[in-house]
Amino acid sequence: MAQADMSLGRLGLSELAPGVVQSEIRAMSVACDAMGGVNLAQGVCDTEVPGVVAEGAIRAIRDGLNIYTRLDGIARLRKAIAAKAERTLGLVVDPEREVLVTSGTTGGLQATVMALLNPGDEVLLFEPLYGYHVSTLKSVRVVPVPVALVGEDWALDIDAVRAAITPKTRAMIINTPSNPAGKVFTRVELEGLASIAEEFDLFIFTDEIYEHFIYGGAKHVSPAVIPGMRERMILMSGFSKTFSVTGWRIGYLIADAKWIGAIGYFHDLTYVCAPAPLQQGVADGVEQLGADFYEGLAKEHEVKRGLIVDALRDAGMKPHIPDGAYYVLASAESLPGATAAEKARALLAKTGVASVAGSAFFYQEAGRPRKGEDLLRFCFAKRDEDLAEACRRLRALGR
Structure with missing residues (x-):
């Protein structure tokens, strides 16, 4: 019996799917996890959950609100x-x-x-x-x-x-x-x-x-x-x-x-x-949770912002100082690589600190000049000990 030629059938991806790839953010998180590095790529925000929030969810599960x-x-x-x-x-x-x-x-x-x-x-x-x-x-x-x-x-x-x-x-x-x-x-x-x-x-x-x-x-x-x-x-x-x-x-x-x-x-x-x-x-x-919680959140992350900004400066990576959110875009001109993705992977290989290629935050399409190839994004919504370790590793670049 002749084997069916599935290439001529109706099975196939949608018009959108061939251009779909894993986001650079998630790709860097996977690469970081594989080497046990410090992940400043994805905005996972692994700081402490407020007790009232966690306890409320646990109580709801136990009370059968599922x-x-x-x-x-x-x-x-x-x-x-x-x-x-x-x-x-x-x-x-x-x-x-x-x-x-x-x-x-x-x-x-x-x-x-x-x-x-x-x-x-x-x-x-x-x-x-x-x-x-x-x-x-x-x-x-x-x-x-x-x-x-x-x-x-x-x-x-x-x-x-x-x-x-x-x-x-x-x-x-x-x-x-x-x-x-x-x-x-x-x-x-x-x-x-x-x-x-x-x-x-x-x-x-x-x-x-x-x-x-x-x-x-x-x-x-x-x-x-x-x-x-x-x-x-x-x-x-x-x-x-x-x-x-x-x-x-x-x-x-x-x-x-x-x-x-x-x-x-x-x-x-x-x-x-x-x-x-x-x-x-x-x-x-x-x-x-009242106004003091939200004010404390902003103050806590402003301190974290200062730590990562100082570390990036010491590493020779000029940062754009953010007025909000918990990310910093910084210059990657001093890092090896022709693209921001290559620079991010070079930084990860050398320091164990994961960032995201700046090009991931610009709309790239055929016929349009590529942007963001000399930028990397760093997330600073991290536990204090992890952020301190990332900053220590980044500073080593400037020595």
């Missing part, structure tokens, strides 16, 4: 999120109609783009950018359009934003504080973007997951508080970073009630609901 929740999340958590939004942002939110608990901020964005965008639509992003935002858009065949931030402080060029808009533009994604640059968009910058959104009738999607990691004189402003933005705003955030529970996947979004139904439908279709007992633990944290 079944599906409503697709929009448990009432306690939605009410706590609404109260927090009013307390920290001055934003009045209806927890029954305008809050959706999601499987991380990533799950919230996936459901949002499925509900509100169509194939061929264009979305503006600000570069350096978070690669998962790009990949999420591409997964539903929406076109990412990068707009470069400029200078040492990653300033917004409002003229460049306006020039990037076409008849296909439907939305912009604002990540503030940003991953990887730690940029905190100013109120003036956000007002400029809000004006453009109104003029061209665009949605604004925000990723505000690092809202409590703010340093120096910087201040987090959500675009949702700018007059006229509530109807077109999808505010996304979560608790992965704030409570050091990145593996729990508890996020949320706040939006006008007219959008919540469709977004909730697609989130339910993909995730059903965020993990039930973990929602209970996070609700305990949001209800019980």
Whole structure:
């Protein structure tokens, strides 16, 4: 019997799949684990989980709160999120109609783009950018359009934003504080973007997951508080970073009630609901942890920022000082390698410290000059002893 020629059959990958590879962030984490190094690549945030959060989740499991929740999340958590939004942002939110608990901020964005965008639509992003935002858009065949931030402080060029808009533009994604640059968009910058959104009738999607990691004189402003933005705003955030529970996947979004139904439908279709007992633990944290917790979090990470910045300077790798989040982009010009990925692997081989190629945070496509090849990103949301060891190893480069 002749063997069937499967190459002529209908089996095969989707149009998207051939270009899909493991993210550089995860690839560096795997390489670091293989050699037992210090992982400053992935933002795993392995600092201590607040006791009230951990104990709340354990208690919920033992109390049998392990079944599906409503697709929009448990009432306690939605009410706590609404109260927090009013307390920290001055934003009045209806927890029954305008809050959706999601499987991380990533799950919230996936459901949002499925509900509100169509194939061929264009979305503006600000570069350096978070690669998962790009990949999420591409997964539903929406076109990412990068707009470069400029200078040492990653300033917004409002003229460049306006020039990037076409008849296909439907939305912009604002990540503030940003991953990887730690940029905190100013109120003036956000007002400029809000004006453009109104003029061209665009949605604004925000990723505000690092809202409590703010340093120096910087201040987090959500675009949702700018007059006229509530109807077109999808505010996304979560608790992965704030409570050091990145593996729990508890996020949320706040939006006008007219959008919540469709977004909730697609989130339910993909995730059903965020993990039930973990929602209970996070609700305990949001209800019980006050301003002193969030202020302490920022102060603790500002100290960590200082440690990694000083170590990078001593290593001869000039850092961009972040105003928020918990990453530092630093110059890799002194390291061997033709690309940032090669430089990151050379650094790992020499010091055992994992970083991420800066090129992972720029939109790379055929015919467009490659960017970020002389940058590496370092995460400083680490246990004190691990961060101290990483800094010691980095300093050895400068000797």
